[in-house]
Amino acid sequence: MGNYLLRRLLIALPSLLGISVVLFTVLALAPGDPFSEMVQNPNVPPEVAANLRKQFGLDDPVWQRYFRWLFAMLQGDWGFSFISRIDVDKLILGRVPVTLAVIGASQILALLIALPVGVISAARPYSWFDRIASTFALIGFSLPTFFTGLLLILVFSIKLDWLPFVFRADISATGWEWWRQNILQAIMPVTVLGLLQGASWTRYVRSAVLDVIRLDYVTTARSKGLKERAVILKHVVRNALIPVVTLVALTMPLVFGGAIITEQIFRIPGIGSLLIDAILRNDTPVIMAVTFVFACLVILFNLIADLLYGWLDPRISYR
């Protein structure tokens, strides 16, 4: 296991580099020039735009720009945003707390829903509980977030006036009031995302537990006289968790830049909205920085998932 870990870490670095090369090339090929926005004014002489491009090194060949970016990144300089005129790391770090709080909370909510509901559904397949839970799950992922978000806003903000729906990242109250206001405004976006995620995860958990619950060793455990609860928790769940772990590892990185539509609906200043703004305005340093962090997270979480397989199912060997 230790060897495997070491090997994977060693491979991770060049694979990350490889991914960054592809990302950089993709962005370089994308149509769009960040300075054409700035130089919208036809009165600005073309030499000025040309000067700016030279200043930011946009005219150099791709591989040269890539290495410049790479060395800067290794030294901790993430670049300077063309559009916002501030350092990229400040821009991103400013948005991390909100993103982690809201999107992270929604993933946790999804997990808290999916595991119990999925397991109970599978333990009693085709019972009333299972049918109702499955139907809700299917509704959950058949409806797009713009729809469920709007529905919640209509019910809770407009009809009932219980919750605010425009997210404010800078609440000026202190102490309990700060917590209360933050939680109130976070309830709806967390619910929208959590339900969507939870709906699909419930189905996966149910399917995985169903696969395991019919196996012989479960029958053995039951016939040994173990309580049903112990059978499920100790024998079934652990073995059924492999697909679940895969999925959670796949969706964790999405916290960092995936919930674009929800962020838009509730006006959450998270990294998703930063990314889409940067993309629409060709702000390449920001796009590159965010996608690079995203790639790191993807590799990291997939590595964790691979390691967890071994712990969950000791028969899986690493050679």
Next chain:
Amino acid sequence: MAGSIPASAIASVVATAALPRRSVSPWAEAWRRFRRHRLAVIGLVVLCIMVLMVAFGPMLWKLSINDIDFSARLNTPSWAHPFGTDDLGQDIFARMLYGGRISLAVGVAAMLMAMLVGVTIGAIAGISRGAVDAALMWLTDLFLSLPQLPLLLILIYLFRDSLKQAFGPEVGVFILIVLVIGGFRWMPVARLVRAQFFSLREKEFVEAARALGASVPRQVYRHILPNSLGPVIVAGTIDVAAAIIAESTLSFLGLGFPPDIPTWGRILFDSKEYLDIAPHWAMFPGTAIFLAVLCINFVGDGLRDALDPRRVL
């Protein structure tokens, strides 16, 4: 299993002597088991009905999809307009029939593409080790980290015109959208299949097959793959819904079908601001998408039970 053990040795001799030998292919066996799964059959039937309706409906239902009629705006369902009208007076039923072709086709095609690519890559990665696995996982990680929107923009700018010329405007856009949506959804399937393979290839029945001299492809095809289909089928149902909705997101960004093509996701999107005034407008596309997903889900359940070698129905 109780069902496969005869009650007594004599009974089996008599039984086997009396009945002629009939060899049944595994697929026929699977179909027979599928047929006994009531919900799956219902799902299949409803799905077929939906497909027939959207395929032939527009020819039979005479109202046009974009007949603007300001005197009949936001009408609730009536005989003239079974699903009501939208805010320009267009008939929602006609629009759903027309758009259903595209939505269902995109949903199913994108799902199939994602499944095919995902299962292939996942299986190869799962059964091999070392370099091949590492390389394929690197590819998967790469696709996972690619920012979808810039890539979409590039692909669409680069290929839109050439595809339009080669296949005609509608089919060209369709192919592009299916490739784009399916191309971004195969990765979870690949990882799920690979994970299943990891745990299954150590099991005894695989070892037994190996001991009997089964080649690797045969092990995969006959032994491991059928058992690993559980998460794949779940992914399939989720992918259909996600594909239908992704298509509407694309058109929201101007990258998909033209704005006047009433795909189900598009109708849902257009209707969202009138939810409190005219809920019928949103109800029908939402229900249609949900129904399609429900049917595919039941069919998937039936498939899984039918192909499961451990079940005896």
Next chain:
Amino acid sequence: MQENDLRGMLEEVRACRLARRTFIERMAGLGVGVAMTSAMLAGAGLARAQPAAPYKPTRRGGGGALKLLFWQGPTLLNPHFATGAKDLDGAHLFYESLGRYDADANLVPVLAAEIPSRDNGGIAADGRSTTWKLKKGVKWHDGRPFTADDVIFNWTYATDPATAAVSLANYEGIKAVTKIDAETVRFEFSKPTPIWARTATVQLIPKHLFEAFAGARSRDAPANLKPVGTGPYRFVDFKPGDLVRGEINTSYHAPNRPHFDSVELKGGGDATSAARAVLQTGEYDFGWNLQVEDEVLKRMEASGKGRAVAYASGNVEIIQLNMADPASEADGERPNPKSRHPILSDRAVRDALALLLDRKSVQEFIYGRAGVVTPNFLNNPARFNSPNIKDEFSVDKANAALDAGGWKRGADGVREKDGRKLKLLFQTSINSVRQKVQGIYKQSCAKAGIELELKGVTAAVFFSSDVANPDTYGRFLADLQMYAVAGRLPDPDSFMQWLVSWQASSKANKWLGLNRGRWASDEYDAAYRASEFELDPVKRAALMIRMNDLVCNDHAVIPIVYRPTVHGLARNLVAPVSGWDDSLNGIADWYRESA
């Protein structure tokens, strides 16, 4: 429209037979911009010094928090680099300009003591210079005094090519800016200039904080992100792309202002949810530019928490026809601006397209309050109407015109001529209102045998000046496109002034040329040249209206509706927004009526 007609109208305004606002709106409908209209009124002695509505609060502060919701949060706070309403309005919380246009298109002084005119000697007789007297006692937020040096500095800062300031266009034609004394500045023009007020609305930045960062270093100035201005609010916090916050400036130079203790400007989301936030939940006090169907707005107003108000502004929604052939290519330039469109150069087709626009339905069912069928065609006395421009919607006449033009219907109902089918690509930005107008137009055209293929481009891409992007409105690789022509920018003189042949959008000017349809007419070019030197604003306006008529007569541009801007206001918020200037230029005068 002759010059005499214009003078007649001005007389009617003076005699109070014609409302001042109606005059301004009519001029806008005829294509004349606000600066020109204001100059005409001022020239006739009709400038009004007092604002129309009085400012009620009797002390500074006490109004609580003012919360504004825009489409996007500002990304930077230096007005010289502002590339859109969000940045300009964000800057208006902290910075001010010499003067601004109020809702009546009056130029009122802000940082100036008075507006220059012939009478007070502010405008030189030969039209070559204007002298501005600055208001006394104005201080920057950090306590330093505002002087003529700051005004001069803004000119050098903006006109330095290395700064690449976007505000450069406002200083066009200025030869020098000289200091007469600490509170007087003179702008000297290189040519006698009838429109001298372009510099009035440039927001001014402090010299003492920016002079170290002029030219190539302008992007590094810390004051770019922590603005220090003369405005009613002081800077508190800025999160680029998300929100800006300010607090009351207790030493503001106007008495009893501002009313609010703090201000917050947030961006993001879509127009409909912004409308809900203001009109239904009351979370925000002001929602900017609610481009939502009027019927949805009316539903939201029913809750009584807010109201949607339409402000007259000079925006006209138009359909522009591409006179060049989008499929043509010359020297790697696609489209070739000199080519002519094979279908749209046929007069019969253009006439038909103009007849197929059902303006009344568009206005009634889609725009509602936010659209007024252009007064060019409605309610004007007969002598103001140009002979060929009619507000007519007639499918029969369109069919007749096409039949007469030799376009025969094919088997599928689409007309064709010389083997060419009458199929056109119609693009616009993604916006539910615009998509609906597209749908209506497509249907009427189908009745006349014209097939329209609809295309929607996301707004950020459509309106961008991206050279490589084929979907921008500058590149115009379609046959028809629809968008709103702003009444103020880039040139406040006239809407259609930019249709001269040398402004044709081409590769040479990076597709930024303002004549996006690449229309060319010698008569038009000649009229433009004549208007450049005409000092008398009324004569000039007459020339511009004639130019406008030339374009519309030729149906190179089909005006749809004239679009006042609709903002959402909380129930007791009094916000004298002017549609002729930035929305927040004048935020010092906003207040909340008590109960």
